[in-house]
Amino acid sequence: MGRSITASRVRSTGDRPRIEDVAALAGTTAITVSRALHRPEKVAAETRRKVLEAVAALGYIPNLAASALASRRSRILALVVPTIANSVFADTVHGFSDAVTAAGLQLLLGQGTYAPETEHRLLTALVGRRPDAIAVIGIVRRTETRELLRRAGVPIAEIWDLTATPIDLVVGFSNRAAGHAMTRFLVGRGRRHIAFVGGDDDRAAARRDGYAAALGESGLAPGGADIRVADISYGAGRRALRALLEAAPAVDAAFFATDVLAVGALLECREMGIAVPGRIAIAGLGDLEIARELSPALTTVRVPSYDIGRRAAELLLARIAGDAVASAVTDLGFEIIARESA
Amino acid sequence: MGRSITASRVRSTGDRPRIEDVAALAGTTAITVSRALHRPEKVAAETRRKVLEAVAALGYIPNLAASALASRRSRILALVVPTIANSVFADTVHGFSDAVTAAGLQLLLGQGTYAPETEHRLLTALVGRRPDAIAVIGIVRRTETRELLRRAGVPIAEIWDLTATPIDLVVGFSNRAAGHAMTRFLVGRGRRHIAFVGGDDDRAAARRDGYAAALGESGLAPGGADIRVADISYGAGRRALRALLEAAPAVDAAFFATDVLAVGALLECREMGIAVPGRIAIAGLGDLEIARELSPALTTVRVPSYDIGRRAAELLLARIAGDAVASAVTDLGFEIIARESA
DNA sequence: CTGAAAGCGCTTACAG
DNA sequence: CTGAAAGCGCTTACAG
Numbered sequence: 001m002g003r004s005i006t007a008s009r010v011r012s013t014g015d016r017p018r019i020e021d022v023a024a025l026a027g028t029t030a031i032t033v034s035r036a037l038h039r040p041e042k043v044a045a046e047t048r049r050k051v052l053e054a055v056a057a058l059g060y061i062p063n064l065a066a067s068a069l070a071s072r073r074s075r076i077l078a079l080v081v082p083t084i085a086n087s088v089f090a091d092t093v094h095g096f097s098d099a100v101t102a103a104g105l106q107l108l109l110g111q112g113t114y115a116p117e118t119e120h121r122l123l124t125a126l127v128g129r130r131p132d133a134i135a136v137i138g139i140v141r142r143t144e145t146r147e148l149l150r151r152a153g154v155p156i157a158e159i160w161d162l163t164a165t166p167i168d169l170v171v172g173f174s175n176r177a178a179g180h181a182m183t184r185f186l187v188g189r190g191r192r193h194i195a196f197v198g199g200d201d202d203r204a205a206a207r208r209d210g211y212a213a214a215l216g217e218s219g220l221a222p223g224g225a226d227i228r229v230a231d232i233s234y235g236a237g238r239r240a241l242r243a244l245l246e247a248a249p250a251v252d253a254a255f256f257a258t259d260v261l262a263v264g265a266l267l268e269c270r271e272m273g274i275a276v277p278g279r280i281a282i283a284g285l286g287d288l289e290i291a292r293e294l295s296p297a298l299t300t301v302r303v304p305s306y307d308i309g310r311r312a313a314e315l316l317l318a319r320i321a322g323d324a325v326a327s328a329v330t331d332l333g334f335e336i337i338a339r340e341s342a
Numbered sequence: 343m344g345r346s347i348t349a350s351r352v353r354s355t356g357d358r359p360r361i362e363d364v365a366a367l368a369g370t371t372a373i374t375v376s377r378a379l380h381r382p383e384k385v386a387a388e389t390r391r392k393v394l395e396a397v398a399a400l401g402y403i404p405n406l407a408a409s410a411l412a413s414r415r416s417r418i419l420a421l422v423v424p425t426i427a428n429s430v431f432a433d434t435v436h437g438f439s440d441a442v443t444a445a446g447l448q449l450l451l452g453q454g455t456y457a458p459e460t461e462h463r464l465l466t467a468l469v470g471r472r473p474d475a476i477a478v479i480g481i482v483r484r485t486e487t488r489e490l491l492r493r494a495g496v497p498i499a500e501i502w503d504l505t506a507t508p509i510d511l512v513v514g515f516s517n518r519a520a521g522h523a524m525t526r527f528l529v530g531r532g533r534r535h536i537a538f539v540g541g542d543d544d545r546a547a548a549r550r551d552g553y554a555a556a557l558g559e560s561g562l563a564p565g566g567a568d569i570r571v572a573d574i575s576y577g578a579g580r581r582a583l584r585a586l587l588e589a590a591p592a593v594d595a596a597f598f599a600t601d602v603l604a605v606g607a608l609l610e611c612r613e614m615g616i617a618v619p620g621r622i623a624i625a626g627l628g629d630l631e632i633a634r635e636l637s638p639a640l641t642t643v644r645v646p647s648y649d650i651g652r653r654a655a656e657l658l659l660a661r662i663a664g665d666a667v668a669s670a671v672t673d674l675g676f677e678i679i680a681r682e683s684a
Numbered sequence: 685c686t687g688a689a690a691g692c693g694c695t696t697a698c699a700g
Numbered sequence: 701c702t703g704a705a706a707g708c709g710c711t712t713a714c715a716g
Contacts, residue, residue, distance in 0.1 A: 016495070018709055029687055034711060044685060059493060064470040065410040066709035069692045074407060076450075084439065090432045097426065097453045101464070106471060108418075109451045111439045122443070128406045129448060151401060153358070234635045267635050290632060293576045293609050360693055371703055376695060386701060408693035411708045691712085699703085 017058040025054035037062065064106075068130065077313060078131040080110040080122060082138065082201065086232065088258075088286050088305040089137060092160070095309030096135065103317050105132070113138070114201060120145045127152045133316035135309075138202055139163045139170070155319035157312040161203055162331055169319070171312040171330040175203045178301045178334045179210025182255055182283055185299075185336050187218045191253035191281055195224025197240045197265075198257025199232060207257050207285065224248035229261060237264020245274075252280055253342060259284035259291045259300055266294055266341060281342035296340035304332040359400040367396035379404065410472065415662075419655060420473040422452040422464060424480065424543065428574065430600075430628050430647040431479060434501070437651030438477065445659050447474070455480070456543060462487045469494045475658035477651075480544055481505045481512070497661035499654040503545055504673055511661070513654040513672040517545045520643045520676045521552025524597055524625055527641075527678050529560045533595035533623055537566025539582045539607075540599025541574060549599050549627065566590035571603060579606020587616075594622055595684065601628035601642055608636055608683060623684035638682035646674040 019030045026033065028047060036043045036051035043051070054060070068074040077100050081089045093109065100107045110126050113119040113136070123145060126134065135157040140146050149156045149167050156168035161175050179196075186194050196211045198204035215222060225247035229236040240261060244251055256262035262284025269276045276282050276296050284291060284300040291298035311332065315325050361372045368375065370389060378385045378393035385393070396402070410416040419442050423431045435451065442449045452468050455461035455478070465487060468476065477499040482488050491498045491509050498510035503517050521538075528536050538553045540546035557564060567589035571578040582603060586593055598604035604626025611618045618624050618638050626633060626642040633640035653674065657667050 016493070020709080030710075031688085031712090032686060035686085038711090042685075047685080059490075061466060061470045063411070063472055063709055065407050065416060065472055066692090067711075068407040069405070069411055069694085070709075070711040072692070072711090083436070084426070084432050085429070085436045087427070087429055087432070090426050090429070093451075094425065094427045094453070097451065101452075101454060104467075106467065107451050107453075109435075109439065109449050110443075111436070111449075112443060124403060125446075125448065128403045130405055130407055148401075151358070234631050238635070263632075264635065267637075271637065289576050290605075293580070293606065295609075295613065362693080372694075373696090373704085374702060377702085380695090384701075389701080405693055408708090409695075411710085412693075412695040414695090414708070685716105687715085689712105689714090692710085694708085696705105696707085698705095700701105 017060045021058055022054045022060045026050040074130050074132055075105045076108050076129060076131040077105055078108045078126040078134045080113055080136040082114045084111050091305035092309035095306040096313045099310045099313035116142055123148060132320050135159055135312045140167060155316045157316055159308050159312045161206060162329060166328055169315055169328055172308055173303055173332050173334045175206035176210040179207030180214045181336055182301055183211045183214035186253045186281060186342060189342060192220060193223030193251045194253040194255060195244055195251050196255050197227045197261060199229050204257040211255060224251040232258055232260050234260060234264035237261035238268035241265035241268045254280060255283045257285060259286035259288040262298055263290055266298060276341050283342045287337055299339045299342035300337050302335040302337050307332055359402045363400055364396045364402045368392040416472050416474055417447045418450050418471060418473040419447055420450040420468040420476045422455055422478040424456045426453050433647035434651035437648040438655045441652045441655035458484055465490060474662050477501055477654045482509060497658045499658055501650050501654045503548060504671060508670055511657055511670055514650055515645055515674050515676045517548035518552040521549030522556045523678055524643055525553045525556035528595045528623060528684060531684060534562060535565030535593045536595040536597060537586055537593050538597050539569045539603060541571050546599040553597060566593040574600055574602050576602060576606035579603035580610035583607035583610045596622060597625045599627060601626035601630040601633045604640055605632055608640060618683050625684045629679055641681045641684035642679050644677040644679050649674055
């Protein structure tokens with residue numbers, strides 16, 4: 001009754017009905033309301049009907065914060081991305097969101113982890129919300145951050161690359177193998193002076209490693225200056241192509257870490273009257289829609305952006321449900337898409 | 343002590359330290375720990391030091407679900423988008439996320455509201471989480487859904503369009519005025535047979551209205567068949583352009599509801615050898631980066647995608663803080679970007 | 685099939 | 701500057 005005193009004192013416009021209010025209207029108790037909502041088969045049909053009627057009459061929406069606290073299940077999945085303003089990551093968020101929504105859970109989105117310090121801070125904040133599982137784009141490198149995630153005591157998925165030593169699960173494809181495969185492809189097309197252009201994030205670095213390894217196997221040297229871009233944009237791709245041609249006139253192929261850069265390069269070639277693939281072959285990675293719409297159409301690596309998100313969420317949900325997950329490592333693969341530009 | 347019995351019985355690996363554990367280690371009480379963390383200036387320096395030491399030693403991360411329940415502030419902002427796989431909306435999410443993170447709150451993302459029924463279901467679920475504020479892309483039409491949001495008792499922002507009767511706040515630009523302005527621009531360029539191509543969502547409809555009004559003012563009739571696209575993609579833009587030319591051979595300008603469609607049309611024209619803007623002028627809306635990189639560069643409407651998200655979050659945060667918000671309507675405007683295609 | 689009791693882990697007044 | 705008491709709104713065993 002301390003409760004009802006408080007209620008009459010505090011409640012006002014904007015306050016929402018609680019489970020007790022529903023119970024009172026339905027002529028039952030809170031626990032039965034909770035059951036009618038979550039395990040309807042355990043409640044008599046008539047009771048259930050009355051409860052649902054009361055719920056509708058009051059516009060009752062259960063407080064999920066209270067629910068989370070009591071049940072120790074938040075029904076939240078957290079996803080951390082470097083940036084959402086990158087269409088491949090947006091596709092991953094889309095896939096993740098679709099699976100989360102289908103399962104009736106909710107998505108907490110953290111953004112801004114191109115810097116390792118912000119990654120740790122962001123994840124600490126997310127862990128505070130006690131999500132039922134956490135996915136993060138990239139392999140988590142800092143020991144401190146790995147420990148933080150392990151201690152969270154929930155399923156964890158590192159996504160968008162592979163590693164033999166995930167914190168828990170890893171879902172993605174081998175960026176190194178993708179870099180390797182595209183480089184071999186270019187070698188197979190007769191190219192001998194192949195350059196790589198990309199940023200400095202981990203995934204670009206892995207692609208670059210694969211590129212270097214493939215060149216080594218073929219007995220080739222890098223075909224150009226080591227061009228690094230600071231941002232991923234069409235303009236950056238254009239500038240990188242010009243810089244490359246200037247620094248390494250003999251270059252006959254440019255492999256870009258992402259399609260956005262490659263598309264920029266393609267546009268620059270067209271404007272400068274540089275024949276593609278005659279003078280130089282251009283290849284990308286990502287298989288954006290624009291890649292196949294340009295002419296020459298872009299030769300690229302198709303990567304499973306949407307599926308990475310979707311599958312990661314599904315595996316995490318399976319873990320939460322207590323199902324065994326076959327393997328800690330899920331390799332979704334990639335595919336070389338040979339078009340006209342290389 | 344019921345507490346400690348439970349504790350010794352239940353706690354195990356994966357359990358996390360609670361505020362009580364921190365208090366015990368620091369030689370103080372939970373309430374002081376809470377204060378040391380949230381209002382450090384109200385705690386003696388020495389006490390604060392001990393608390394922070396204990397927090398670090400235990401790796402304590404406050405449970406935000408408990409915090410939310412007790413304080414009635416979740417520190418969550420919810421954002422609902424039709425789809426995230428659309429770069430203009432991704433930019434809005436980006437801006438929203440940046441502002442939310444800067445304020446130390448978290449972002450709950452709901453996706454999939456091109457259908458009104460899913461919008462209601464999604465919002466109901468989000469309201470259950472008791473976010474401190476809610477933003478939704480689009481003007482909420484259903485009375486039932488508007489009522490749901492009003493009853494949530496928190497600041498609400500409808501974003502990406504304007505209305506004189508928002509539920510609470512509205513942040514965006516006039517899609518109708520943008521459609522109107524671009525149409526007038528095309529008329530000013532001497533075009534007399536102007537077609538509009540877009541989808542069926544509310545924003546496209548508003549742009550189409552503006553287009554129709556501008557034509558009427560100029561004494562012109564629609565310059566083509568009423569072409570509706572089912573999806574927003576470069577391919578859809580290509581197909582729409584072909585359909586338009588076939589259905590309305592006299593057309594001399596095509597205004598696309600979004601840049602993605604316009605870019606597709608531009609690519610199609612290039613491949614079909616149709617002169618732009620000689621034979622037909624092409625205009626879009628969105629000002630994607632690709633729009634200015636193509637040649638001919640795309641004439642378009644620049645819209646404040648990122649700023650809509652950022653400003654909406656900032657206004658909502660101001661409301662939460664109890665600050666007065668100057669106006670319920672925030673018009674961020676748009677800008678006609680005249681390039682080569684029209 | 686239904687309910688009484690206890691507790692989830694915090695914070696909010698209220699005192700001192 | 702610090703603490704005892706109560707409560708936020710649910711769910712989890714445990715009984716019957």
